[in-house]
Amino acid sequence: MRADRLVTMSQPVDSAVSAVRTYIAQHRAAFLDDLAEWLRIPSVSAQPDHAPDVRRSADWLAAKLRETGFPTTEVWETPGAPAVFAEWPSDDPRAPTVVVYGHHDVQPAAREDGWDSDPFEPVVRENRLYARGAADDKGQVFFHTLGVRAHLATTGRTAPAVHLKLLIEGEEESGSPHFRALAEQHSARLAADAVIVSDTGMWSEDVPTVCTGMRGLVECEIRLFGPDQDIHSGSFGGAVPNPATAAARLVAALHDEHARVAIPGFYDGIVELTDRERALFAELPFDEQQWLSTAKSYGTHGEAGHTTLERIWARPTAEVNGISGGYQGPGSKTIIPSSAMVKLSFRLVAGQDPDHVEKAVREWAAEQLSAGIRHEITFTGSTRPCLTPLDHPALQSVVRAMGRAFDQPVRFTREGGSGPAADLQEVLGTPVLFLGISVPSDGWHAPNEKVELDLLLKGVEITAYLWADLGEYWRHAP
Numbered sequence: 004m005r006a007d008r009l010v011t012m013s014q015p016v017d018s019a020v021s022a023v024r025t026y027i028a029q030h031r032a033a034f035l036d037d038l039a040e041w042l043r044i045p046s047v048s049a050q051p052d053h054a055p056d057v058r059r060s061a062d063w064l065a066a067k068l069r070e071t072g073f074p075t076t077e078v079w080e081t082p083g084a085p086a087v088f089a090e091w092p093s094d095d096p097r098a099p100t101v102v103v104y105g106h107h108d109v110q111p112a113a114r115e116d117g118w119d120s121d122p123f124e125p126v127v128r129e130n131r132l133y134a135r136g137a138a139d140d141k142g143q144v145f146f147h148t149l150g151v152r153a154h155l156a157t158t159g160r161t162a163p164a165v166h167l168k169l170l171i172e173g174e175e176e177s178g179s180p181h182f183r184a185l186a187e188q189h190s191a192r193l194a195a196d197a198v199i200v201s202d203t204g205m206w207s208e209d210v211p212t213v214c215t216g217m218r219g220l221v222e223c224e225i226r227l228f229g230p231d232q233d234i235h236s237g238s239f240g241g242a243v244p245n246p247a248t249a250a251a252r253l254v255a256a257l258h259d260e261h262a263r264v265a266i267p268g269f270y271d272g273i274v275e276l277t278d279r280e281r282a283l284f285a286e287l288p289f290d291e292q293q294w295l296s297t298a299k300s301y302g303t304h305g306e307a308g309h310t311t312l313e314r315i316w317a318r319p320t321a322e323v324n325g326i327s328g329g330y331q332g333p334g335s336k337t338i339i340p341s342s343a344m345v346k347l348s349f350r351l352v353a354g355q356d357p358d359h360v361e362k363a364v365r366e367w368a369a370e371q372l373s374a375g376i377r378h379e380i381t382f383t384g385s386t387r388p389c390l391t392p393l394d395h396p397a398l399q400s401v402v403r404a405m406g407r408a409f410d411q412p413v414r415f416t417r418e419g420g421s422g423p424a425a426d427l428q429e430v431l432g433t434p435v436l437f438l439g440i441s442v443p444s445d446g447w448h449a450p451n452e453k454v455e456l457d458l459l460l461k462g463v464e465i466t467a468y469l470w471a472d473l474g475e476y477w478r479h480a481p
């Protein structure tokens with residue numbers, strides 16, 4: 004689909020801003036009560052005991068979205084936990100279509116893990132809402148409900164200025180095993196001009212940011228085989244190849260002396276950072292010492308010529324996740340082991356193709372191994388990288404909407420991790436944008452997860468502006 008290019012301009016908005024803020028203030032209490040009700044459902048997808056709760060969470064959300072006004076709300080079955088789909092068409096045929104992605108399942112949590120209060124009994128302390136899922140991801144899904152209502156109420160519309168679709172999955176915290184198949188099965192109904200992921204965060208409370216991309220991931224396990232059984236290192240050592248030595252050589256050959264990945268073809272096609280992007284990264288108030296203490300590492304290390312933020316956000320990597328082989332028990336055992344194993348993972352950036360990387364790794368591994376060492380490589384799934392260009396009209400709308408809500412300039416980040424959003428990008432053929440209001444202190448997956456109430460309501464406010472902005476500046480040609 005083609006859409007008009009956007010013209011960037013600042014806009015006189017004060018009356019719209021105050022109308023949205025007034026509307027949110029009027030509905031804040033009911034909104035938080037509803038969210039608390041949802042947070043009380045322990046929708047832990049990893050624990051089979053909670054399967055009925057995950058279903059209850061999906062049903063609860065579908066009912067709430069219906070009450071919000073979505074004319075279509077459906078619970079979509081998968082072989083695992085159900086997802087929720089909702090759709091609210093615009094009354095403007097030229098409006099763009101947006102799919103909001105989030106998830107309604109949560110990480111496991113128990114009081115004895117170190118929570119100060121019951122993880123499934125939400126409480127507000129010092130303007131923070133504490134509960135499992137408060138930030139990841141129920142809170143960030145839920146701001147869309149009041150957001151679309153605020154958009155309608157303050158613009159006098161009866162339908163949104165964009166064709167709005169929500170896809171809220173129920174297995175994200177379990178690795179989204181059925182998500183891609185679900186997206187493929189329903190690809191026609193999910194068709195959209197952009198995907199907006201509400202399952203990420205900002206730089207900090209004071210620095211609103213938009214994430215523009217996520218790295219991809221390729222993982223493999225390489226098993227190395229030498230003699231058919233462990234053999235005597237005196238009788239045979241020095242005359243036959245040792246698979247543990249081969250594993251060490253393989254791992255050592257992954258990088259060159261500049262910490263660049265030394266696999267031929269690995270960097271093929273990558274989208275290099277522009278000078279502008281590097282300058283924007285450098286503008287962020289990054290404190291490397293503090294970052295190191297979060298990393299619990301004693302030093303930085305990475306590809307020469309790149310900063311730490313560039314290394315984790317915009318450069319591909321090869322990491323050794325595990326290496327094993329030979330005798331690991333007490334004392335000595337003078338053997339040449341019969342096998343060894345390494346587990347590797349590769350983070351990919353935009354332009355890299357997981358299939359191409361897999362092929363390159365296979366060829367490289369075969370090349371490294373000497374005669375007499377047999378090997379098997381197993382690739383265990385892959386995720387594509389995603390990146391939205393800074394001048395993409397939908398990204399510009401997100402930036403404007405966020406800038407209005409925060410009354411300050413919005414900066415850009417990327418995400419070093421990988422996620423199911425990349426499947427939507429690929430299956431639907433649309434760019435993926437990330438809109439999140441969570442902050443690093445929110446404690447995702449940790450005890451005492453919380454969301455800052457002021458930021459949660461900023462999420463509501465951002466979406467109220469965003470749908471209007473997208474509808475105005477990103478209309479399809481008639």
Ligand SMILES: [Zn+2]
Binds near residue numbers: 106139175202
């Ligand atoms: Zn999440």
